[in-house]
Amino acid sequence: MLFLHLFFSTLWIGGMIYSLLFLKPSLRELPQEEQRRKLLRSVFSRFFSAVFVSIFVLFLTGMSLWHGYRKDFNANTLFHLKLFLFALMTFIFLYIYFFLYRRGRYSHIPNLIGINLLLGVLIMLIITYIR
Numbered sequence: 001m002l003f004l005h006l007f008f009s010t011l012w013i014g015g016m017i018y019s020l021l022f023l024k025p026s027l028r029e030l031p032q033e034e035q036r037r038k039l040l041r042s043v044f045s046r047f048f049s050a051v052f053v054s055i056f057v058l059f060l061t062g063m064s065l066w067h068g069y070r071k072d073f074n075a076n077t078l079f080h081l082k083l084f085l086f087a088l089m090t091f092i093f094l095y096i097y098f099f100l101y102r103r104g105r106y107s108h109i110p111n112l113i114g115i116n117l118l119l120g121v122l123i124m125l126i127i128t129y130i131r
């Protein structure tokens with residue numbers, strides 16, 4: 001359970017780091033706007049499918065870990081802050097997917113991925129502090 005939780009949190013957060021630090025700067029080397037859009041559409045369609053799976057697996061494994069092994073988190077405020085941040089990350093992702101990506105508005109996506117990355121790192125800081 002913990003392995004699946006760690007693997008899919010790494011997939012989501014790692015994918016956001018890749019998008020912002022490696023993919024975005026490299027896009028500028030493609031001369032035409034249409035080429036850049038085509039590559040983004042291809043990368044995002046795969047990454048966003050993986051994020052949907054990550055959200056599902058993180059929620060399921062997280063609930064199992066919580067109610068199966070870490071009932072001590074019931075009264076832990078920081079843990080509930082982690083859950084709130086996860087919900088916020090999920091809503092931001094759903095906005096990115098349905099209101100930006102599906103409508104071809106790619107230019108706004110990196111900023112929101114940046115916010116979600118900060119929230120994900122904050123979650124990892126919280127859990128390593130309270131576990």
Ligand code: HEM
Nearest residue numbers: 005009058059062063065066069070086120123124127131
């Ligand atoms: C982006 C979302 C999330 C990230 C990045 C994340 C990250 C992590 C990490 C890195 C650990 C491992 C700590 C260790 O080394 O033991 C962990 C543990 C845990 N997570 Fe999450 N998590 C996320 C979402 C959730 C959700 C949604 C829940 C609950 C519904 C949850 C519940 C837990 C619990 C209960 C543990 C403790 C496991 C233990 O100590 O045995 N997590 N999480």
